[in-house]
Amino acid sequence: GNYGIKNDEIESDSVKISGMVCKKFSDVASRYGGDGSLNEYFEKEKLVAICELDTRKLVRHIRDKGAMNAIISSEELDIEILKSKLKTVPSMAGLELASKVSCTESFEIGTENQNKVALLDFGVKKNIIRSLVDRGCHLKVFPWNTKTSEIMAWNPDGIMLSNGPGDPSVMPEVIATVQEIVASEIPVFGICLGHQLLALSQGLVTKKMHNGHRGINHPIKNMITGKCEVTSQNHGFVVDMDSANEHDNIEVTHVHLNDNTLAGIKVKDKSAFSVQYHPEAGPGPNDAKYLFDNFLENIIKAKQIQTV
Structure with missing residues (x-):
């Protein structure tokens, strides 16, 4: 997030992701001509992010097991309940978007x-x-x-x-x-x-x-x-x-x-x-x-x- 956001470089009229996983999430942005920080952008677009994770381990897991659905929550913290919610999310196969x-x-x-x-x-x-x-x-x-x-x-x-x-x-x-x-x-x-x-x-x-x-x-x-x-x-x-x-x-x-x-x-x-x-x-x-x-x-x- 230290690179920040520049509005004229955004490739879509609206954000298409539901959330983001990262190792570090910087609240500070420094860039010539920038229009704000990543944190401000996420708050404006009402997006969720989770950080301080071992993303290398996560990448190895996805590499071995294949692409999969995921869930991020700051409210419901019961793992079994989150798993049951995740099971209701359809696979990308057969999905028209x-x-x-x-x-x-x-x-x-x-x-x-x-x-x-x-x-x-x-x-x-x-x-x-x-x-x-x-x-x-x-x-x-x-x-x-x-x-x-x-x-x-x-x-x-x-x-x-x-x-x-x-x-x-x-x-x-x-x-x-x-x-x-x-x-x-x-x-x-x-x-x-x-x-x-x-x-x-x-x-x-x-x-x-x-x-x-x-x-x-x-x-x-x-x-x-x-x-x-x-x-x-x-x-x-x-x-x-x-x-x-x-x-x-x-x-x-x-x-x-x-x-x-x-x-x-x-x-x-x-x-x-x-x-x-x-x-x-x-x-x-x-x-x-x-x-x-x-x-x-x-x-x-x-x-x-x-x-x-």
Whole structure:
């Protein structure tokens, strides 16, 4: 918490965590241009945190046992009662969460120009929006469950499938929408949950991971260039590698070097691609920001073909 909070670097309109566990919680913040301490931010957002724990031991436990639900309480201290409350919390598997974090009404951002990008919001990070606007795109952000007909009525040049939380396999209507979008020949770019939804729309399979990938230094190999990229990742589900390798129309474009899980795909006969990680960073490295440039190149190429 000694770094404090800077409001213009917050990636969401509201806090998405329920609580925080840490070794030390600093009440003092020192940062140029900061807007307050972490403690003030937690009090404002009515968030709970617990500190002075052996977080290394806790990490080892999660590493060995897998991701799990947790409970923090400063009121009820009876362990057995807390355990019984925890049992009522659903597993992430089978949980649809995009509806909890998506916008409820569409809105536009960026100056009007020839590159119109429709963004399906499953819990989009602000830096994805910035990354597109900085490249001269005019965005219209649509709620997570918007139908294909409404998206196409805006006449977009490209479609972005955003990041977001939850199990993608329990979103059949959205998967059907993505399938229709891909069939339309409009360039598509998916990130994180958007990547998983693109994969599911093409008949691939997703699964829950033992631990998930969390952090800003995950190594990825670009299978097209052969180069390694350091990436920011935050996901608990992954597209099954075997289902991708067995699909005639899917090319595996990126692989995670720590565990050889699938990190990126391309639909061979369409202008549609996606990655499991966060090329927009915020926080994290900038190694993969070129993917936004690739998306824009696909949009320009598609428009040139239409005018021929």
